[in-house]
Amino acid sequence: MASPLLEVKHLRVEFPGRRGRLVAIDDISFDIAPGEILGVVGESGAGKSLTGAAIIGLLDPPGRISAGEIRFEGRRIDDLPYEQMRRLRGRSIGAIFQDPLTSLDPLQTIGRQLIETIRTHLPMGAAEARRRAVKLLQETGIPAAEERLDQYPHQFSGGMRQRVVIALALAGEPKLIVADEPTTALDVSIQAQIISLLRRLCKEHGAAVMLVTHDMGVIAETCDRVAVMYAGRIVEIGPVAAVIHSPAHPYTVGLMGSIPAMDEDRPRLLQIDGAMPRLNAIPPGCAFNPRCPRAFAPCRVERPELMTAGSTLAACWLHAPALRAAA
Amino acid sequence: MSAALVAVEGLAKTFDVSAPWLNRIAERKPRQFVHAVDDVGFTIARGSTLALVGESGCGKSTVARLLVGLYAPTRGRVVFDGVDAGAAGSARPASIRRRMQMIFQDPYASLNPRWQVSDIIAEPLREHGFGADASAGVGRRRQRVDDRVGELLASVGLAPADAVKFPHQFSGGQRQRISIARALATQPEFLVCDEPTSALDVSVQAQVLNIMKDLQARHGLTYLFISHNLAVVRHVSDEVGVMYLGRIAELADKALLFARPRHPYTRMLLDAIPDIHMSGRARTPVRGEVPNPLDPPKGCAFHPRCPHANERCRVERPQLLPIDGVRVACHAVEEGRI
Numbered sequence: 001m002a003s004p005l006l007e008v009k010h011l012r013v014e015f016p017g018r019r020g021r022l023v024a025i026d027d028i029s030f031d032i033a034p035g036e037i038l039g040v041v042g043e044s045g046a047g048k049s050l051t052g053a054a055i056i057g058l059l060d061p062p063g064r065i066s067a068g069e070i071r072f073e074g075r076r077i078d079d080l081p082y083e084q085m086r087r088l089r090g091r092s093i094g095a096i097f098q099d100p101l102t103s104l105d106p107l108q109t110i111g112r113q114l115i116e117t118i119r120t121h122l123p124m125g126a127a128e129a130r131r132r133a134v135k136l137l138q139e140t141g142i143p144a145a146e147e148r149l150d151q152y153p154h155q156f157s158g159g160m161r162q163r164v165v166i167a168l169a170l171a172g173e174p175k176l177i178v179a180d181e182p183t184t185a186l187d188v189s190i191q192a193q194i195i196s197l198l199r200r201l202c203k204e205h206g207a208a209v210m211l212v213t214h215d216m217g218v219i220a221e222t223c224d225r226v227a228v229m230y231a232g233r234i235v236e237i238g239p240v241a242a243v244i245h246s247p248a249h250p251y252t253v254g255l256m257g258s259i260p261a262m263d264e265d266r267p268r269l270l271q272i273d274g275a276m277p278r279l280n281a282i283p284p285g286c287a288f289n290p291r292c293p294r295a296f297a298p299c300r301v302e303r304p305e306l307m308t309a310g311s312t313l314a315a316c317w318l319h320a321p322a323l324r325a326a327a
Numbered sequence: 328m329s330a331a332l333v334a335v336e337g338l339a340k341t342f343d344v345s346a347p348w349l350n351r352i353a354e355r356k357p358r359q360f361v362h363a364v365d366d367v368g369f370t371i372a373r374g375s376t377l378a379l380v381g382e383s384g385c386g387k388s389t390v391a392r393l394l395v396g397l398y399a400p401t402r403g404r405v406v407f408d409g410v411d412a413g414a415a416g417s418a419r420p421a422s423i424r425r426r427m428q429m430i431f432q433d434p435y436a437s438l439n440p441r442w443q444v445s446d447i448i449a450e451p452l453r454e455h456g457f458g459a460d461a462s463a464g465v466g467r468r469r470q471r472v473d474d475r476v477g478e479l480l481a482s483v484g485l486a487p488a489d490a491v492k493f494p495h496q497f498s499g500g501q502r503q504r505i506s507i508a509r510a511l512a513t514q515p516e517f518l519v520c521d522e523p524t525s526a527l528d529v530s531v532q533a534q535v536l537n538i539m540k541d542l543q544a545r546h547g548l549t550y551l552f553i554s555h556n557l558a559v560v561r562h563v564s565d566e567v568g569v570m571y572l573g574r575i576a577e578l579a580d581k582a583l584l585f586a587r588p589r590h591p592y593t594r595m596l597l598d599a600i601p602d603i604h605m606s607g608r609a610r611t612p613v614r615g616e617v618p619n620p621l622d623p624p625k626g627c628a629f630h631p632r633c634p635h636a637n638e639r640c641r642v643e644r645p646q647l648l649p650i651d652g653v654r655v656a657c658h659a660v661e662e663g664r665i
Contacts, residue, residue: 187383188556188557188596189596189616190616214529216529217600217601217602218601220601220602255529258530258532258533260533260561261558262557266562267540269562271530271533272530273534275501275531
């Protein structure tokens, strides 16, 4: 296997507060290979967006990385000075956010924003940058790109805006794109268009993607691998097909069972009782143990690390044969 | 199936979105209207669930608001249990209001943050004079209301002790349960649920959907369920209406609609759903976008995106006609072209 494009090792993100520190991301590690699409899925507050923000160096203070490291092409990037990180962001790592309206400047034309981005990252003259901007808009499927370039964001529909945001993210020819809920604000029909666009463009441009979403459907049809997050930890990570068809962690099982299916009739949905714990009240042992239907003694005492479970890695004591035998 | 509890006939709602008078005069702007809902009709049988599904701006939430009386209809009427409930211009009698309630989408915006849960749930009880018979004193009445609030909280899986808390002390899913408890306070027969789970995470959504199904079975409730999520609609509904730009494109029994969608728009919506089980079916993206409702296409509103559109579709607006046991508004289906 080629050396990974992005390596996240033992990352920990904290928010210092008056009543002690809140640990929002607690010791997570994963890799993304060049050209790979990694999905990060979880419910609100699981820490998936924060993971993305930490990678692109856009954690909102007072949030900070308190341990671990992030390496991009073998080089450590989590401790880069602001100015260097700013150059890396956009050039080597692109970003797409949930709400396309707030990621565009309402007072500047689309063309100006695109050309500015292109010229910031690539050595190009104004005319050449404009030609590239038109080409980018065409690639993202915007009709009459030449005229659209001189329009403002409010003249675009939601789906069209998200296409512009994708064009912006691709402008610097990045090797990695961090996409945080890129389709959540869109209708299903537009969502399908944007997902297939994102997948096609990343393949053409050879960019790897970290796709953060709460939508398992989007993960299923887009990603190569998926990481499932719960209460600031990765509880399961593996190839998409394995995680969806034979989930190893009871949380993933519950998550899959709670999604209404299109091809089978169930009178009731599988439900996980309770809610994800707040950051200041994470239970000892496995954070999922109070809601877990299969919890046993060790779960309440010691926190499980990721271990081999079939074809995925799961952080669950059920997959530690020695412990199960003892119990 | 028993008789219809709710019948809607030729319902329409037009919003005036004209520029202010001075601008119209100075800039010669015309008056502008949005036909948010146009000629919508359906019936809901007692104890069943009708789901309305569609994309943003298709008018599904406006229908919900028209039904509960939050908007007055421009045309058409709502008949509730044989009584005309929405005669334009007249206030709806309390006896009917008590029997229909609404659950809103956003559990953060629909509960007053300064009120205790007990007050939130008791408000409809007080409004409709619950427990206020002549012989009961104030203390006795208050006790009855408190007991009822406790009962309601228990019925949605919360603790009666939660009554003294404030909304911010609850998670999104718990807040939505409080909304449901409030809606159930007056023992309504009909609940209008406007995207009740779209703001919730999937595992919490499953909890809320299960509660709603349990309550329906226990109290024989009738639901109008508004959603944009077809998988959720398939799970909860008996009948489904697909809306597009203010009109119903297809209205059918759930099993028929999902097994054999007739309207091209319904087919596109179903094709656009992400395939979670990765059966290898490629998702076909819908072409184009929803047109501007200020300037809807002539003829069939869907024709610019429709692969089967012909000259007639561009000129003549299709009516919702019964075809093979479902109701479809499509010339191509009517003519047997698809």
